[in-house]
Amino acid sequence: MSICPKNKSSKARRDSRRANWKMSAPNLVKCSKCGALMMSHRVCKACGSYNKKEIVPAAE
Numbered sequence: 001m002s003i004c005p006k007n008k009s010s011k012a013r014r015d016s017r018r019a020n021w022k023m024s025a026p027n028l029v030k031c032s033k034c035g036a037l038m039m040s041h042r043v044c045k046a047c048g049s050y051n052k053k054e055i056v057p058a059a060e
Helices: 011-020
Strands: 028-030 037-039
Touching: none
Parallel strands: none
Antiparallel strands: 028 037
């Protein structure tokens, strides 16, 4: 059995609840080794390092 609403919610009230469901831009930080922008706590795509250690061999 589902919950039965007491009163009708207007479209404006319903849509204002959904107003904060927007997508946000990813947080980018500088790589400590090469200085390229990357997402935090992930391997750098430019140099293949994480926490100043080479994880993935660089493709040259």
